[in-house]
Amino acid sequence: DAKTTQPNSMESNEEEPVHLPCNHSTISGTDYIHWYRQLPSQGPEYVIHGLTSNVNNRMASLAIAEDRKSSTLILHRATLRDAAVYYCILRDFGNEKLTFGTGTRLTIIP
Amino acid sequence: GAGVSQTPSNKVTEKGKYVELRCDPISGHTALYWYRQSLGQGPEFLIYFQGTGAADDSGLPNDRFFAVRPEGSVSTLKIQRTERGDSAVYLCASSPIRGGPLDEQFFGPGTRLTVL
Numbered sequence: 001d002a003k004t005t006q007p008n009s010m011e012s013n014e015e016e017p018v019h020l021p022c023n024h025s026t027i028s029g030t031d032y033i034h035w036y037r038q039l040p041s042q043g044p045e046y047v048i049h050g051l052t053s054n055v056n057n058r059m060a061s062l063a064i065a066e067d068r069k070s071s072t073l074i075l076h077r078a079t080l081r082d083a084a085v086y087y088c089i090l091r092d093f094g095n096e097k098l099t100f101g102t103g104t105r106l107t108i109i110p
Numbered sequence: 111g112a113g114v115s116q117t118p119s120n121k122v123t124e125k126g127k128y129v130e131l132r133c134d135p136i137s138g139h140t141a142l143y144w145y146r147q148s149l150g151q152g153p154e155f156l157i158y159f160q161g162t163g164a165a166d167d168s169g170l171p172n173d174r175f176f177a178v179r180p181e182g183s184v185s186t187l188k189i190q191r192t193e194r195g196d197s198a199v200y201l202c203a204s205s206p207i208r209g210g211p212l213d214e215q216f217f218g219p220g221t222r223l224t225v226l
Contacts, residue, residue: 032212043114043201043217044153087152096166097143098203098215100152 004088009105018075020104022088025069032091033064035073036098037084044087044100047073083108112136114218116202122224123192131187131221135204142185143215144177145201153201159185192225199223 005023012018024033035047048055048062050071055062061074075082087103115134123129135142140161145153155169159179167177174192179185189196199222203215 034214041219043203043220044215045217046214049212049214085152096141096158096160097155097169098145098153099155100145102150102152 004090004101006086006088006101006104008102009107011107011109012078013109014080015077018078018082018106020073020075020086020088020106021070022072023070024088024090027068027090028092030092033062033068033071034089034091034098035060035062036087036089036100037082038087038103039081039084044098047086049091078106078108080108080110082106114202114204114216116200116218116221118221119219120222120224122226124226125192125194127192127225129189129192129223131189131200131223133185133187133202133204133218135183135185135202136206136216137183139204139206139216140182141205141207141213141215142179143203143205144185144187145203147199147201147220149198156187189223192223194225197223197225 032049032051034049036044037047038044048060050062063072085103085105087100089098117132142159144156147153157177158166162182174190177187199220201220203217205213205215
């Protein structure tokens with residue numbers, strides 16, 4: 001499986017935008033980039049996914065580099081409820097499982 | 111609507127005992143997954159069901175672990191002769207179609223297993 005690399009932790013001020021980076025230099029042409037997050041004492045929840053183009057949904061935006069070797073999850077206005085561990089995961093057809101790394105622990109400062 | 115539910119939420123057992131963990135997926139979801147999460151780590155895949163059959167059990171650590179989904183809905187993860195190293199949060203997830211990179215997985219809250 002292609003590997004992703006994320007910073008162990010990040011901090012951001014409440015109501016500020018947050019940019020969470022992910023490197024995936026060995027990504028294949030058919031790998032989708034998925035982001036999940038895990039709030040304290042809960043199971044992971046889906047955030048967003050994309051293939052080549054930038055994506056927006058009600059939770060976040062996903063910016064994908066032109067060479068697809070990196071991506072950035074953008075939370076436009078962080079709230080205290082966004083404090084969680086964020087996981088960047090690559091998925092391809094035929095690969096049903098999610099392969100989690102250790103993710104980025106995001107702390108929001110009030 | 112109802113999400114994925116898991117019971118019990120907490121289970122404490124003694125080394126060597128047998129345990130069963132239950133997962134109720136979202137109604138109509140055909141794909142079901144089990145993961146295990148140790149403290150400070152990301153979840154680790156155990157097994158994936160498509161309908162009633164285990165399509166991928168490559169993540170089960172050894173033959174003490176077994177899972178079933180006899181009617182294609184509820185699933186039970188069974189652990190025999192538990193060891194202290196089995197202590198973890200066991201997560202269940204389901205997805206609506208066949209799985210794959212276009213489907214999101216919906217996770218339950220997990221069962222925290224403690225083996226004394």
